[in-house]
Amino acid sequence: MALIKSKEQSTGVTVSYWKIAGLELLGDFCRATVMGYIDKAARDANKSSVEAVTYDLIGFTIAELDEANKNPYSIAYNKLKSDVVFFSDATDDL
Numbered sequence: 001m002a003l004i005k006s007k008e009q010s011t012g013v014t015v016s017y018w019k020i021a022g023l024e025l026l027g028d029f030c031r032a033t034v035m036g037y038i039d040k041a042a043r044d045a046n047k048s049s050v051e052a053v054t055y056d057l058i059g060f061t062i063a064e065l066d067e068a069n070k071n072p073y074s075i076a077y078n079k080l081k082s083d084v085v086f087f088s089d090a091t092d093d094l
Helices: 040-044 062-066 072-083
Strands: 002-008 014-026 029-037 051-058 091-093
Touching: 002 040, 002 072, 014 040, 014 051, 014 072, 029 040, 029 072, 051 072
Parallel strands: none
Antiparallel strands: 002 014, 002 091, 014 029, 029 051
16 A cells, blocks of 8 residues: 655655554554655665655554454554545545
């Protein structure tokens, strides 16, 4: 899973494919490290990311993880879309 949303960097490179590289549960929130790639093909070809961003996702709790069929990455992607303005209109890449 990943999110598709274009962002032009100051260098002129456009980043359009965002994948969570890691999650860290820290009490009542989760720290998500999101890597930005030029596109899905670059990620699939194991090219290096061109941007890394860390987001603290509030309300990400163990109770949510205990619910049936909940995946921490799925919860994190949903929270990125609901809590981070930049990703609010991103498209899911399932």
